[in-house]
Amino acid sequence: MSDSNIPISKRFGTLDEYLAHLELTQGPVDGPWYKQVGANLYELQTGNLKLDGPEGADKKRLFTRQELEKKFGFSK
Numbered sequence: 221m222s223d224s225n226i227p228i229s230k231r232f233g234t235l236d237e238y239l240a241h242l243e244l245t246q247g248p249v250d251g252p253w254y255k256q257v258g259a260n261l262y263e264l265q266t267g268n269l270k271l272d273g274p275e276g277a278d279k280k281r282l283f284t285r286q287e288l289e290k291k292f293g294f295s296k
Contacts (some may be wrong), residue, residue, distance in 0.1 A: 229293035235285070238292060260285040 223231060232238040239262070242253035250267025257263045264281045289295040 227293050235289050235292060235294045238294075239288070254283065254288065257282075262288060 228238055232241065239254050239256075242251075243255075245251070246253040247265065247267070252267070253265050254262040255265050262283050262285065264283065283291070286295070
């Protein structure tokens with residue numbers, strides 16, 4: 221079984237660990253990661269992945285901590 225078959229919440233102990241992993245591995249290659257911009261608010265960073273224009277105009281860029289916990293399976 222490869223890591224991609226294991227849920228993110230089982231590969232990382234906390235949401236913070238996963239977000240740090242994304243910043244470390246995706247940030248340098250202009251991949252998507254989440255930057256904390258408030259106490260419980262995160263902004264999707266897309267680097268060269270453009271969300272602008274007709275396809276990306278409706279893409280959400282700000283997420284609460286609770287939304288990210290649910291999205292990545294860390295909510296209980």
